[in-house]
Every structure is written in structure tokens, then in C-alpha cells.
Amino acid sequence: MAAHVDFDVRTDDGRAWDAVFADRGHxxxxxxxxxxxxxxxxxxxxxxRTAQSxxxxxxxxxxxxxxxxxxxxxxxxxxxxxxxDLSGNARIVVPGIFYQNLGNPNRFRRPGRPESAFGPxxxxxxxxxxxxxxxxQRQRTIAANAGLNEGHTSRVVAKLVxxxxxxxxxxxxxxxxRETLLDAWREQYRFDRHHVIRGHISAREGGSLTTSIAxxxxxxxAPHALTALPAAxxxxxxxxxxxxxxxxxIPPTERIKKDLGFxxxxxxxxxxxxxxxxxxxxxxxxLVDGIRCVHxxxxxxxxxxxxxRSTEAAAELRxxxxxxxxxx
Numbered sequence: 001m002a003a004h005v006d007f008d009v010r011t012d013d014g015r016a017w018d019a020v021f022a023d024r025g026h027x028x029x030x031x032x033x034x035x036x037x038x039x040x041x042x043x044x045x046x047x048x049r050t051a052q053s054x055x056x057x058x059x060x061x062x063x064x065x066x067x068x069x070x071x072x073x074x075x076x077x078x079x080x081x082x083x084x085d086l087s088g089n090a091r092i093v094v095p096g097i098f099y100q101n102l103g104n105p106n107r108f109r110r111p112g113r114p115e116s117a118f119g120p121x122x123x124x125x126x127x128x129x130x131x132x133x134x135x136x137q138r139q140r141t142i143a144a145n146a147g148l149n150e151g152h153t154s155r156v157v158a159k160l161v162x163x164x165x166x167x168x169x170x171x172x173x174x175x176x177x178r179e180t181l182l183d184a185w186r187e188q189y190r191f192d193r194h195h196v197i198r199g200h201i202s203a204r205e206g207g208s209l210t211t212s213i214a215x216x217x218x219x220x221x222a223p224h225a226l227t228a229l230p231a232a233x234x235x236x237x238x239x240x241x242x243x244x245x246x247x248x249x250i251p252p253t254e255r256i257k258k259d260l261g262f263x264x265x266x267x268x269x270x271x272x273x274x275x276x277x278x279x280x281x282x283x284x285x286x287l288v289d290g291i292r293c294v295h296x297x298x299x300x301x302x303x304x305x306x307x308x309r310s311t312e313a314a315a316e317l318r319x320x321x322x323x324x325x326x327x328x
Contacts, residue, residue: 001245022058024096027059028249036085038184039164042177045079046232060094062255067106071187075180111115117159118188120278121148125156126185129166129175130297130321131284136172146280182297182321194276197252198269199262206230206241209270213246214313216259223249225285225292227274228306230297232313236320239313245272245302247281247294296321 019030033044041063041233063083072263076083076091084090086103118126124146129137137145143153158171160166165181167174175181183187203209210230217224226234228262229241252262252273262271276282296317303314 003036018064026094026097028062029059030062030064033063033065035163036068036072037163038069038071038075038180038187041065041068041075042180043164045075045081048081049079057303062092066108069182069187073102073180075183093094113300116188117156117163118167119186120193121146121152121280122156122159122279123185124148124280124283125153126160126165127280127283127295127297130178131181131295133175133178136169136174138172142173146283146304178321182300182318186301186304187285189304191302194247194249194274194281197256197264197273197275198266199264199271200269201244201261201263203273204269206233206244206270209242209244210234210291213244213260213271214321217246217248217256218292220256220259222252222256223282224283225294227294228302229308229313231288231293231296232303232317234291234293235296235299236316237240238316239309241308241313242270243272243306243308244246244270245306247274247276249275249279249282251275 009160017029018032021028021030024055031044031048033040035041047055061081063081065072065083065085067087068076068083068085073083073091080093081093082090087107088101090099090101092099116122125148128142128145139151139153139157142157143150146153148156157166157268160181161168163184165175165184167176179207191326201209201212203212206229208225212231214224214226222300225231225247226245227247228243228245229239230244230246233239233241252260256262257264262269262273281294281298284297285292286295287293294302300314300317301322303310303317
């Protein structure tokens with residue numbers, strides 16, 4: 001039980017904080033945020049850290065929200081920031097205090113499917129911004145490059161701005177934090193919304209399987225791009241694999257399946273032929289060692305719902321994505 005609580009406290013810099021309370025020798029400063037999504041949380045983390053330098057004595061910032069999303073929880077853990085939500089979840093770890101209660105559902109979920117900036121077509125905008133993260137882009141240019149009308153583009157950009165994931169500047173739309181935009185998209189991304197045909201092709205290992213698939217599809221003139229494990233391997237040469245995943249612009253014909261030696265069989269599958277729910281997955285695709293691969297951003301997203309060494313491959317690919325400020 002807190003020994004003392006003050007509300008609407010101002011620090012020396014004039015900043016107003018929602019509450020300050022003391023307990024067990026600790027002084028906590030609490031910030032209330034109406035959203036537990038990643039963009040606002042990342043911003044609040046930066047703001048809360050200023051409390052530690054503006055208070056006359058040591059304080060521990062605490063973030064409070066209606067419901068803390070999974071990606072936001074991870075970001076708080078990385079920042080070692082205590083948090084709690086009104087849905088009954090919390091993680092407060094400081095010297096002498098360890099309190100954690102996770103897994104309670106969102107009590108503030110609105111009925112119906114929530115609007116998202118990461119729908120199939122809307123995701124084209126996030127992808128374009130992440131491919132060239134350091135380059136401000138005019139909204140009209142984004143619309144043209146994404147193949148979207150200006151009205152749709154305006155609505156998606158407005159959602160990204162409201163979520164704190166992009167910002168408007170005089171020279172165009174900017175991405176203030178690539179990592180936050182990438183994580184916010186990944187949190188909502190679902191690979192199973194694509195049409196996935198699982199099967200088997202005889203091959204000794206993933207590398208030879210990838211080369212064989214790419215050769216057959218190129219010879220047949222079938223638009224395609226490798227993704228997930230084989231793309232991560234080609235981009236980074238890290239993490240061996242067995243499962244090859246490839247996007248096809250249209251469903252594979254029986255002739256294509258025959259030429260590939262593809263036998264449809266979900267159990268023990270080593271090949272996933274995927275027809276995407278939007279052609280934007282091909283944006284930024286490039287030849288890597290003669291094999292067409294999706295952009296590392298797309299490969300990273302697709303690894304989320306893959307088996308084998310997908311977590312390891314995603315970590316290495318993420319380092320590759322974030323290492324180059326001008327994209328790849």
C-alpha cells in the first residue's frame with residue numbers, strides 16, 4: 001500500500017506528471033497513456049525518462065495504460081520500465097519489489113474489427129517508408145509509388161501519424177523510429193492471411209531446394225520471390241534451413257507443380273507456395289546471388305509465423321535491416 005500519493009505534480013522543468021507515490025523506500029512517478037499500442041508507448045518511454053533527471057531525488061517512472069499490447073510490453077522490458085494496465089496486467093521490477101501479473105484479456109476492446117494502418121493494401125505504405133527510412137516522402141509520391149489513390153493513402157498516413165509511427169514535416173512524411181514502425185507492423189502481421197499451399201519437393205537441403213525452385217520458376221516465366229527462411233539465408237548467409245517459402249503472383253498451375261516436382265502434402269512439407277493477399281509483398285524485391293528475394297523487411301515479417309530457426313534468422317535479418325539507414 002502506497003504511503004503517500006500526490007496527483008498532478010510538476011517537476012522543475014514545468015512538466016506535469018499524473019501522479020507521484022512512495023512505497024517501500026521508492027518514489028514512483030506515473031504517466032497515464034490512453035493507448036497501449038507501440039507508437040505511443042515508445043514516445044512515453046522517452047518522456048518518462050526525463051523524470052529521473054528533473055526530480056530532485058531518485059525516482060522510478062511507471063507507465064499506466066488501459067491495456068498494454070504485446071509489442072509494447074517487450075519495449076518496456078527492453079527499457080526496464082515498470083508498467084501496469086487497467087485490465088489487470090502489470091510488471092514492476094525494482095530493488096526489493098517484484099510484481100508481475102500477465103495474461104489478462106483486454107477489457108477495453110471495442111466491438112468489431114479494429115481499424116489498422118497495416119491492412120493488405122495499406123501495408124504498402126509502411127513497406128515503402130521502411131525501404132527508404134531516411135528519405136522524407138511526399139504523400140502524393142507515396143500514393144503513386146504504392147499504387148493507391150490519394151484518399152486511401154491519406155487515411156492510412158493519418159492512422160500512422162495518430163499512432164506515433166510517422167510524422168509530417170515540411171519536406172514530407174518521415175519515419176522518426178524505424179524500429180518502432182517495424183515492431184508495430186509485425187505485431188499485427190499474419191502470414192496465414194496469404195494463401196499457402198504446403199507440399200514437398202525432393203532435395204538434399206534448403207540451399208539446393210531454393211536454387212531448384214528459383215530455376216524452375218524463372219524458366220517458366222512465373223513471377224515469384226523467395227521469402228522467410230531462404231530469403232533470410234540469401235540476404236545474410238546466416239541460419240541454415242529446410243523449409244523454402246516462395247511467393248507466386250498467381251496460383252501455381254499443374255504444369256508448374258509438375259516441373260517443380262511438387263507434391264501437395266501438409267505433413268512434413270519442405271516447400272510453401274504462397275499466393276499473397278496483396279501484390280505489395282513484391283515491392284523492393286531484388287536478385288540476390290541470381291535468385292529473386294523479397295525485401296528484407298518483408299522477409300522479416302514472414303518469419304514471424306515460420307518454424308525451424310526462424311527466430312534466429314529474424315534476429316540476424318533485423319540487424320541487417322536496421323544497420324543501413326538508407327534501406328537495402
